[in-house]
Amino acid sequence: MLKTEKNFKSFGGKGGKRAKDPKQRGPKYWSQLDGGENCNxxxxxxxxxxxxxxxxxxxxxxxxxxxxxxIAGDQTGAQVKSIVNNGRTVQVDLEGDYFISGGGLPNTFKAVQFHFHWGKDNTAGGEHTRNGKTYAAELHIVHYDYDTFDAINHAIRRPKGLAVLGVWIEVGKHNTAFDPIIDALQRIQYKGQEWLFETAFPLQDLLPSDVNQFYRYDGSLTTPGCFESVIWTMFDQPVQLSKRQLAELRKLRESSYTACQKLGKDSCPDDVFIEKNYRPVQPLNNRLVYRNIVKNLEL
Structure with a gap:
């Protein structure tokens, strides 16, 4: 998810105003929104x-x-970072210097944020599929062309202006590398809540151990306005999270605490939990998808 246009405010395809017919919300209807023509x-x-x-x-x-x-909160000598529930996903904005180059990219790209996609249960939630197989969740680390543009807003509509590293997440063993993120989720249960990380962790720990094997293709944002500006990298090797870790994502709500309190209940109803923030797969339309044979990594 990227903060692109003010009239696109959620994965549900809702703009500044909700669709009059609740049934006409979601990815299927994005192209009908103002500025949504790219979604087709x-x-x-x-x-x-x-x-x-x-x-x-x-x-x-x-x-x-x-x-x-x-990446850390208020720890001396560490980058000060926080995690936020924006009502659509959980996102960490990166204000430091995190760069990628090589790997077939045309320039140096700077990371600006990372976020997650997940589903109602572990049978679906990742956005990309492999041989039709769905994954429980997916991590996206978003970068923009730092050599060409001075900010992501200037790159977001331009061909090859963005580069996203995608990581498939499957159910498996407990992954301690993700503990700082998972532990913070209980502090941001409601939309708009933000929390400083209490445990420092490097961004590289969120990547699979083997980054040498990956898939590459030209595509788009997976949220409105669907700008076709992304150089996609999907790593071949998934990372694992435990069932408990994945369950914490589904406890996040798309409504604010104040909005939930107005309902007069102790908690929000189930339909305001963030349980399906992924877009279905789109036609390839004769695009080429590459699989690399690179064997070296330089940190």
Whole structure:
């Protein structure tokens, strides 16, 4: 999710005003919103990645700069960062210097935020699929072309203006690398709540151990206005989170605490939990999807 246009405020396809008919909300209707014509484009994301139909290509090696710097709250010597529930997802804005280059990218790209997508249960939630297989969740680390643009708002509509690193998340063992994020979720149960990280962690710990194998294609934002400006990287190796860790994401609410209190109940009804913030797969439309054969990583 990116804060792109004021009239696009949620994964549900709601703009500044909710759709009059609640049944006409969601990705299916995004193209009907003002400025939503891109959502019917020919290079939309996410897609189903079929490994046997990809084209192998030898990309140059990755270079990650700043990914080993610790992200933390009010700890001396650490980057001050907070995590926020924006009513659509959980997001961490990155204000420090986190850069990627190589890996077939045309320029150096700067990371500005990361966020998650998930579903009502662990059978679906990730946006991209592989051979039709769905994943429980998906992590997106969003970057913009730092060599060409001075801010993400200037890059977001331009071809190849953005580069997103996508990480499939599957159910498995408890993942301690994600504990600082999962532990903070109980502090941001309602929309608009924000919390400083209490435990420092480097951004690189959120990536799979093998970043050398990945898929690459040109696509779009997976939220309105669906701008076709993204160089997508989906790492071949998923990361694992436990069932308990994934369940914490589904406790987040898309309504504010004040709005819930006005209902006169102890908690919000189930329909205001963030339980399906992913877009269905889109047609490939003859685009090429590459699979790299790079074997080196430089930090």
């Amino acid at each position: 484009g020919k290079s939309q994301s996410p897609i189903d990645i079929v490994p046997l139909e990809t084209k192998q290509k030898s990309f140059d090696k990755w270079k990650f700069v700043g990914y080993d710097n610790e």
